[in-house]
Amino acid sequence: MKIRSIKDLALQLGISKTTVSFVLSGQGDLRGVSKETQEKVLAYARQHQFKPSQLGRNLSTGRSQTMGLIVPNLSDPFYARIFSRISDLFYQKGYVVAGVSSDESEEKERHLIKALKQRGVDGLLLATCLLPGNDWLSKFSFGRPVVLFDRESPGSGLPVVAVDNEQGAWRLTRELIARGHRDIALVYVTPWLSTIQHRINGFRRAMREAGLEERLDLESHIDVRDLRHQMHNALMRFCNQQRPATAVVLLNNVLGAEAVYCLHRQWTLPQKPALACFDDIDLFDFVHPPVISVAQPFDDLADACVDTMMRLLEAKPEAMEGTGAVKLIETTLKIR
Amino acid sequence: MKIRSIKDLALQLGISKTTVSFVLSGQGDLRGVSKETQEKVLAYARQHQFKPSQLGRNLSTGRSQTMGLIVPNLSDPFYARIFSRISDLFYQKGYVVAGVSSDESEEKERHLIKALKQRGVDGLLLATCLLPGNDWLSKFSFGRPVVLFDRESPGSGLPVVAVDNEQGAWRLTRELIARGHRDIALVYVTPWLSTIQHRINGFRRAMREAGLEERLDLESHIDVRDLRHQMHNALMRFCNQQRPATAVVLLNNVLGAEAVYCLHRQWTLPQKPALACFDDIDLFDFVHPPVISVAQPFDDLADACVDTMMRLLEAKPEAMEGTGAVKLIETTLKIR
DNA sequence: ATTTGCACCTAAACCGGTTTAAATGGTTGT
DNA sequence: ACAACCATTTAAACCGGTTTAGGTGCAAAT
Numbered sequence: 001m002k003i004r005s006i007k008d009l010a011l012q013l014g015i016s017k018t019t020v021s022f023v024l025s026g027q028g029d030l031r032g033v034s035k036e037t038q039e040k041v042l043a044y045a046r047q048h049q050f051k052p053s054q055l056g057r058n059l060s061t062g063r064s065q066t067m068g069l070i071v072p073n074l075s076d077p078f079y080a081r082i083f084s085r086i087s088d089l090f091y092q093k094g095y096v097v098a099g100v101s102s103d104e105s106e107e108k109e110r111h112l113i114k115a116l117k118q119r120g121v122d123g124l125l126l127a128t129c130l131l132p133g134n135d136w137l138s139k140f141s142f143g144r145p146v147v148l149f150d151r152e153s154p155g156s157g158l159p160v161v162a163v164d165n166e167q168g169a170w171r172l173t174r175e176l177i178a179r180g181h182r183d184i185a186l187v188y189v190t191p192w193l194s195t196i197q198h199r200i201n202g203f204r205r206a207m208r209e210a211g212l213e214e215r216l217d218l219e220s221h222i223d224v225r226d227l228r229h230q231m232h233n234a235l236m237r238f239c240n241q242q243r244p245a246t247a248v249v250l251l252n253n254v255l256g257a258e259a260v261y262c263l264h265r266q267w268t269l270p271q272k273p274a275l276a277c278f279d280d281i282d283l284f285d286f287v288h289p290p291v292i293s294v295a296q297p298f299d300d301l302a303d304a305c306v307d308t309m310m311r312l313l314e315a316k317p318e319a320m321e322g323t324g325a326v327k328l329i330e331t332t333l334k335i336r
Numbered sequence: 337m338k339i340r341s342i343k344d345l346a347l348q349l350g351i352s353k354t355t356v357s358f359v360l361s362g363q364g365d366l367r368g369v370s371k372e373t374q375e376k377v378l379a380y381a382r383q384h385q386f387k388p389s390q391l392g393r394n395l396s397t398g399r400s401q402t403m404g405l406i407v408p409n410l411s412d413p414f415y416a417r418i419f420s421r422i423s424d425l426f427y428q429k430g431y432v433v434a435g436v437s438s439d440e441s442e443e444k445e446r447h448l449i450k451a452l453k454q455r456g457v458d459g460l461l462l463a464t465c466l467l468p469g470n471d472w473l474s475k476f477s478f479g480r481p482v483v484l485f486d487r488e489s490p491g492s493g494l495p496v497v498a499v500d501n502e503q504g505a506w507r508l509t510r511e512l513i514a515r516g517h518r519d520i521a522l523v524y525v526t527p528w529l530s531t532i533q534h535r536i537n538g539f540r541r542a543m544r545e546a547g548l549e550e551r552l553d554l555e556s557h558i559d560v561r562d563l564r565h566q567m568h569n570a571l572m573r574f575c576n577q578q579r580p581a582t583a584v585v586l587l588n589n590v591l592g593a594e595a596v597y598c599l600h601r602q603w604t605l606p607q608k609p610a611l612a613c614f615d616d617i618d619l620f621d622f623v624h625p626p627v628i629s630v631a632q633p634f635d636d637l638a639d640a641c642v643d644t645m646m647r648l649l650e651a652k653p654e655a656m657e658g659t660g661a662v663k664l665i666e667t668t669l670k671i672r
Numbered sequence: 673a674t675t676t677g678c679a680c681c682t683a684a685a686c687c688g689g690t691t692t693a694a695a696t697g698g699t700t701g702t
Numbered sequence: 703a704c705a706a707c708c709a710t711t712t713a714a715a716c717c718g719g720t721t722t723a724g725g726t727g728c729a730a731a732t
Contacts, residue, residue: 056718084410392688
């Protein structure tokens with residue numbers, strides 16, 4: 001006879017469903033089931049390769065041993081790495097990660113959050129792409145621990161694990177200044193993201209602290225959809241000022257790669273500016289002169305996420321102190 | 337009063353649980369619930385933001401609207417892209433993907449397969465890292481449709497969606513031959529993977545068809561764990577033969593990147609061999625002379641996976657014909 | 673001989689849905 | 703007036719676990 005449920009097993013062994021459940025859920029000793037009975041149950045289960053259905057368990061315990069994870073873009077190696085690490089860590093703790101990409105769509109993100117809630121995930125790790133003005137998240141009650149990572153959502157009151165973007169950009173800029181650069185240009189995208197905002201702030205602080213004036217003619221906000229074209233224009237513009245830029249700060253890996261590409265393949269001017277990039281990618285190993293970069297600590301970030309989540313899971317629902325706190329992870333300056 | 341279940345809702349509305357269930361599961365018309373009642377239920381549910389628990393539904397229907405997806409390595413952009421696409425497509429069909437990386441560990445893969453089965457996923461998409469000799473997979477009965485992709489598992493009898501690796505490598509090699517290369521070297525890793533095997537076969541066929549002899553002194557099997565070092569040695573060896581290699585075929589993106597790196601940064605010999613790589617990566621945009629490559633059709637592969645899975649899901653369990661078939665997706669030769 | 677205590681086991685309720693089989697009540701046909 | 707029929711609704715069983723509250727039976731204590 002095929003064993004499909006705990007009931008089947010109990011029937012075959014001539015004992016009660018309850019006892020079998022106790023044993024199979026690891027509460028055997030706790031509930032005072034005799035060693036003998038426990039062994040009998042375990043042996044029979046093993047022999048028939050029977051594993052209790054997680055679905056039944058989900059329903060009665062209200063927990064699913066599944067973690068929700070939403071990233072804005074899985075094709076971005078940054079998020080891919082984080083995803084990979086987070087899901088590995090949870091795997092080690094007996095969770096399976098239900099991970100999805102919102103593809104930078106607010107609507108999709110909302111839909112996914114609802115879908116994951118409905119599926120009863122035990123918690124949600126979220127790198128949100130909701131715009132700052134959007135308070136949907138603060139109103140929506142997930143009913144389970146939620147940890148934001150990478151990107152903050154001001155006013156949501158949720159705990160956040162993020163890279164210290166401000167300090168990273170500050171370090172990067174300071175390094176350029178230390179090398180004698182005075183005319184430093186800045187290129188950024190999606191300035192509504194908290195990450196980018198902080199990086200911009202870090203850049204400005206470094207400039208200010210060095211007594212360098214802010215020059216709007218050396219700043220460019222680029223639209224990713226027209227990346228190639230706009231990057232080229234921006235770089236050309238920077239170099240055609242009366243006091244041309246001698247260095248350019250790129251605020252993420254996409255911009256960094258594109259700038260390298262642009263200088264490498266399409267560049268016509270004799271003088272190439274130095275590049276400094278927030279994010280470190282393999283590509284930088286291949287180009288001259290070397291790109292200065294700050295590397296985001298993928299693994300530390302992932303570890304902190306998992307750590308924070310586990311803490312919330314173990315905490316009593318009422319003892320959610322520490323909620324809303326921002327945990328910052330340090331970057332490392334990388335000089336080639 | 338907070339509405340937590342269908343029962344609560346029914347109670348409030350003074351109608352039966354059954355009727356509410358019919359309406360909320362979209363069977364209202366089918367089961368002949370009056371328009372009036374349907375509207376009443378829907379309005380009330382909307383007003384209280386009530387969505388029936390997926391967990392309860394899972395248990396009673398035996399389906400979870402969740403797809404299992406296992407890839408060997410999420411940090412590999414190839415798998416990251418596929419993952420992203422597959423999960424997007426399923427999202428559009430109302431599924432959530434529970435996706436995990438086996439990190440090239442057979443043990444972890446087995447564990448994950450079991451874990452996903454226990455969680456009652458409706459199907460499994462699997463890029464297996466089980467070694468060919470390993471028949472665990474064929475013995476294990478998942479109980480739900482399983483579709484292998486990218487990597488085959490001979491003898492498993494499971495349907496496979498894969499890139500036409502043989503043809504891709506053949507094209508790549510033929511292109512080199514057409515350009516006049518006669519002394520073509522080959523570098524590969526993990527030759528136990530079906531993908532690599534096919535690529536090796538494709539390479540050899542192209543050589544044979546061109547009447548070129550196989551030269552074992554121009555072949556190298558590299559261990560990824562010692563990539564940098566071994567790649568350098570291999571390339572040096574190829575170029576130090578009495579008839580040195582004028583071109584090198586690299587059988588995947590990792591090898592391609594490393595070869596580029598090696599020639600670019602550490603190369604001391606005057607003559608650089610041409611490179612041809614199976615897999616196309618952005619890096620190739622940056623190097624001279626251009627790398628010839630075949631691009632893997634990420635999206636087509638993902639589409640075919642989802643398509644195959646949906647077919648299996650809709651098929652009657654007994655009508656699983658077509659099982660074990662291999663669907664091949666064509667590569668595109670990319671010349672820069 | 674009754675009580676107490678302990679070790680071990682179990683009936684039944686519960687989690688939140690779906691589904692089967694049957695009931696309800698009103699209209700129509702004869 | 704009665705059966706047949708239809709549209710609509712529902713009680714109860716079921717999915718596969720967990721958990722509560724209580725039952726055994728046996729030995730030691732009173």
